[in-house]
Amino acid sequence: MGTKNIVFIVVFIAAFGFLFYNFKRIISYLKVGEQENRFDHPGVRLKNVLKIALGQSKILRDPVAGSVHVMIFWGFLIFLFAVVEALIQGFYTPFTFEFLGPFYSLITLVQDIFSVLVILAVLYALFRRYIQHVPRLEHGKESRLDATIVLLLILCVVIAMLGENTAQIANNNFNLSKFEVRPLSAFLSHLFYNGPSAGAEFAFEFFWWMHILVVLSFMNFLPYSKHFHVFTSIPNVYFHKIGKNKFALKPLDLEDENAEQFGVADINDLTWKQILDGYTCTECGRCFDACPAAATGKDLSPREIIINIRKRTKEKAPLLAAGVEENEVYEKTLIHNYVKDNELWACTTCGACMQECPVTIEHVDAIVDMRRDLVLMESEFPNELNSVFKNLETNFTPWAFNSQDRANWAEGLNIKTMAEDSNGEYLFWVGCAGSFDARYQKVSKAFATLMQNAGVDFRILGTEEKCNGDTARRLGNEYLAQMMMQENIETLNNYGVKKIVTSCPHCFNSLQHEYPQFGGNFEVIHHSQLLNKLVDEGKIKLKDENLKSKVTYHDSCYLGRYNDIYNEPRAPIKKIKGIELVEMDRNKDKGFCCGAGGGRMFLEETEGTRINENRTKEALATNADIIASACPFCMTMLNDGVKSFDKSEEVEVKDIAEIILENSLIN
Ligand code: SF4
Ligand code: SF4
Known part of the structure; x- marks a missing residue:
């Protein structure tokens, strides 16, 4: 074992020791949260990991930024082979994955191809932040610096890997090993070297150490960065709510006589999964972009809520984990000091944030959990709700x-x-x-x-x-x-x-x-499902008139996003002769909330502009003469919207049942 190996082993132990310390520290913070079983249905959970994490299905909902991320993500996975190879070489210098045979050919070829793609993706990501100033990525200097450091580290990993391979090929007299396929590295090798030389030897050692040190620094930077999601996103996707009832709220055990807290006031009332959500947020802003409350100027950002969970965890969890009983940090709470009450009341529970979040963070549950604390523990809620609760009772x-x-x-x-x-x-x-x-x-x-x-x-x-x-x-x-x-x-x-x-x-x-x-x-x-079936079966017969009417359908969040019912309300309308169904720009799973969900129907909307007007404007832009809905709350909000634009004479808001009845032979 040479000096190089000994130095490497010392560096390796220090780096992994520090990483282990950080993992242990963060796991102890998760344990501060409440228990929750997210270990059931491993098959379904693994399938989600394959689709959402490895297949990047949610990321690709934004095709441009998504493709860039996919390149970086997959490049990262493919480069892992090179990293592991280099790390093993630290212990045993002649090691290569050559013994994998043709699979090694594939790995080396893909590594070469992806090194170009990743360099382009990193440059484009920097362009989006520094030149294009994409609004959802504009989230403070700290966040931008963090992203820049990570992007530059990724760039360094690729350069080091290419430099290492290029020098190695020159040292081997431009001969690749039997299964190695590296066209780009071979080309660069010819470009920079004349053959085996002291310079090529030095370059190999330099890039090898650069590769090792950048990778080890990178992995130890992550626990202190918003990019900790590199480690947590796969577990977070694995543990996210599964099944058709993914939007169902968890019940509180109100019979529990020992319970001192209902709902979430601080991080120790969150579940471990909700704390993990905080550590997984990449600050990408997709949730913010999709949020109807944020889009209309309310003081609510789903991203900020999750980031604040992380901030408060970092502040309080170390004390709780260490068993500290008194500290001024305990005088604050997540709610009020980090997440403001009006943010919580601005949410329509539309679920767009959860739909768009690439790492399956569960914003709505956290928001409702905090509302539960406000209502059940503190009796702190908007005045309008006094009469709502009284009437319900x-x-x-x-x-x-x-x-x-x-x-x-x-x-x-x-x-x-x-x-x-x-x-x-x-x-x-x-x-x-x-x-x-x-x-x-x-x-x-x-x-x-x-x-x-x-x-x-x-x-x-x-x-x-x-x-x-x-x-x-x-x-x-x-x-x-x-x-x-x-x-x-x-x-x-x-x-x-x-x-x-x-x-x-x-x-x-x-x-x-x-x-x-x-x-x-x-x-x-839902009635849309039954009506669709009855029309299909011929039990509701549609008229054979040529109406020449234009209809646009507004998706209810609780029907569409919550329950994947997009086609049933549309299908019978499409079958009516003379009706042209036109879509709004934001439709189906990208639909925009009417503003009434989550109890917002009964709350004043005093901040920013009105959500229903934002949506109605979009509906009116289709030039439809009927705005169709399949929800009583949506109907009220859209009706109010049409009135506010003074369009009641020209445009009607109707439920799909009314449209079908008017155009059926029953009428
Ligand atoms: S549920 Fe809708 S309104 Fe509430 S934070 Fe998410 S996107 Fe915004
Ligand atoms: S919560 Fe999800 S969508 Fe929102 S910023 Fe964080 S990672 Fe992005």
Whole structure:
């Protein structure tokens, strides 16, 4: 073993020792958080890692920046072979991966190709930051410096690797080993060297050490950088919420007599996964870019919330992990001192941030968890919510309507209630808006008429129905939400309800994904799904007139983004002769919220511009004469938007049930 090997071993032990120390330190911070089981369904989780982390599926939603990242990411993985090879050479100098045979040929060829691609990608990434000034990447000097250091280190790794290979080829008299395929390195070798020489020997040693030192410095810089995601993104993707109910909120155990805290006030109330989210944020700003609240000038940035979780963790977790009992740091909390109340109340829970985040961070859960603290522990919430909570408690609806009037909309329609006869195939869950809102009552009637004429056997609960609990739950009032959910479940189970159809995406989402948490297991479908089926089966017959109408459809977040229902509301409209369905620029999974979700329907919008006007403007730009929706909240927001632009004479907002009814032979 030569001096070089001994020096290398000392450097190697120091570098990995320091990295191990940092991993241990950060894992101890994660342990400060609450327990949560994210170890189930390993197969599904691995599939997600393959698709999202290795396949970079979310990153590629932004094709330009995504392609740059894919090149850097895959280049990184491919260069790992060169790194491992160089590290092993530190212990045993003649080592190569040559024994892998043809696979080695592939690795060496791809390394050469990717070295060019990665250099171009790094230069383009620097261009976007320093010349193009892409808004979502403009996030303070510290963040830019961090990104620049990492990009330059990546550049150094590639240069070192190329330099090492180029010098080695010259030292071997321009002969590559049997399975080595390095066209670029061979070309550069001929360009810079005349053959084996002391200069080439020196260059090899220089670039080899450069390669080793840059890689070891890089990996030890990461725990102190926003690029720690290089280590955490794969685990974070592995542990993210899985299944169809990925937007379902976790229930609080309100029966726990020992519980001293409900919701999240500080980092020790977060789960370990939520703390890991903080350590995984790359500050890429994709969530910020997609956020309707941020886009309309509200004081909310989903990115900032996650970064603040990390900042507060770095401040408080070391003390908690070390068992320190008193410190001035404890006088502050994550909530109020880092995340402001108005940020939390500005969120519509649209889920766009979670949809776009390339490392599957769960912003909405963190936001609602903090709202839970505000409502349940501190009674700190906007004034408007006093009446909402009161109405929910006494009238079982967020509005000041009498619960005994809930079924008035159905008078004269010959619709049976469950109390009268519980033998129907479907329970039509009408929802609060469908029951009380004068405009949406028309939708309930239209949908009921369509079902009756198509021969669907359905019932309603009438005055026994209560608000599904979604509004209270998203507003952080878990106590009220659970009360309503449990009471509804009791009613539904007493009647032996199996199938539910509803025209409200919020009811739909809640009944389908959150009621099972409390023992309510039903087959739930949205009215768009049933209508699409009935049209397909010919049970609803469409007119054969040539209308010449232009319709644009607005995706409800709770139907589209939360439940992947994009085509069913569109399909029957497309089948109506003479209707041209035109899309807004932001549509389907890139759709823009109406501004009403997460209880925002019941809150004043005083900051910035109005979200519904932003969306309506986009809808009006399509020159459609009908804006179609499939959600009562969206309908209200879009109607208000159309009024604010003084376009009510020219443009109508209609539910898909109304459009289908008007264009069916029933009408
Ligand atoms: S859920 Fe929607 S409104 Fe809330 S932070 Fe995310 S993108 Fe913004
Ligand atoms: S939370 Fe996700 S999308 Fe937002 S900045 Fe961080 S990594 Fe990017």
